[in-house]
Amino acid sequence: MEVMSTTDGAQADPDEDVATLSPAAARARFAGGRATATSGWCQGYAQANVIALPRELAFDMMVFAQRNPKPCPVLEVIDAGQVRADPGGAVFSAPGSDIRTDLPRYRVYRRGTLAEEVDDARPVWREDLVTFVIGCSFTFEHPLLAAGIPLRHLDAGRNVPMYRTALRCRSAGRLAGPLVVSMRGIPADRVADAVRISSRYPAVHGAPVHVGDPAALGIESWDEPDYGDAPALQPGDVPVFWACGVTPQAMVLESCPEVAITHSPGHMLVTDARDADYLVP
């Protein structure tokens, strides 16, 4: 299931089974220069979206996340001046962690424009950046697969398609933007199961926000998603939409903070938390 990125810069061992690597070992690979998408890496461990914003916007970001918990479930906050979570948190406790190099690839936004993509964020980091670690739908994809629900994008070796919608997030202070959703085509007779299973993971987007009608979400360019790859539906599939952790990046495009550093879509933070940690009940 590994989706190899075309931007993989470092020498990769073709025999290495990335599914069984430890999160710390995976992060070491990324810090060493591998710039690959992380789908399929370190199975059983939660992957996460990341956004770092200047301290002066950090409260607004926390309220934005609280008001929009389905797209923006905050798993951890790294204080300004720190490069890793404090040891009390489950998300990443490894002593050698450094949020500026733990991810395989970063996006740097300046005043609402994607300025560059980098593999090492240290040269662009600032002391006043507060980092937000946000849940990712990969966590509920594993139990969907375990229940025998096919995930078409994985079968096709693609990233999941993600769309900006016409739905607005609740705004907070200076931060506003649209809801972004990920879409999975689910066989009609398994839609109820997909809802039931994903709803047990409220901290990683939870139940779908919409089932069945892309037009109702204002999605026009079906074959050209705003993020990720084109959809790969099979006959009889129903499009099911989950709130997506790329929503903060769409918020950045609209709200134009001086700087924002995020993961590159699909190139996630591999955390030390287990998917099962987020299972309710």
Place this chain on the structure above:
Amino acid sequence: MEVMSTTDGAQADPDEDVATLSPAAARARFAGGRATATSGWCQGYAQANVIALPRELAFDMMVFAQRNPKPCPVLEVIDAGQVRADPGGAVFSAPGSDIRTDLPRYRVYRRGTLAEEVDDARPVWREDLVTFVIGCSFTFEHPLLAAGIPLRHLDAGRNVPMYRTALRCRSAGRLAGPLVVSMRGIPADRVADAVRISSRYPAVHGAPVHVGDPAALGIESWDEPDYGDAPALQPGDVPVFWACGVTPQAMVLESCPEVAITHSPGHMLVTDARDADYLVP
């Protein structure tokens, strides 16, 4: 089940069934001067803890809540300068709401000391206060009762006992403090059901944090809880401990913000959200 407060100042209609009042009607009673505990009021609607802190501590409070989601599940944030949530939120949308009068009784802490209790917080309010609305265990008490699990404090007409523990919350910036728990004695053969049912409400404290051993939590004064009333266990009951929304008040005692305004324990905000809104899955 109504626990009448001895501080009830206004004329109450003894025939009024407070269980079937609308939340807006209940808040109007409180704004009009009824200073009663809210257990049993407006059944089916979520009640909530409240803490308002100066804007300069608001980010720290959000991170404190994020790092301690079991005692401090944030349901809503009211911006500084506002007295009600914006209409996008479920918590209280009634146009006439005013967080400074909606509660039956408030506590005012100054530099970590309980300075006074008031029924109307307008004279002590400040423009820079940000208000945090935090989930309350009343929300899962209703489904426990519906499942036939007895709640001894209600049978005895008392408030639930709450204890400061020796467990520390994860700190955030200038905010630190101990975990406060509420205790319910549950018949041994219903403990598993109580865990199972409450765990489906992660936004209102969720599953217990501890089952069975008060000493392991550092609780010494069993018969004299730090908040609420003395326990009323029956033979065969096991003490079960849930994270408690009074935890922010214990944090205030230790962290000594210039000012903090909270609900009085047991005198909650009655919201317009339904208990069922917080049910997962």
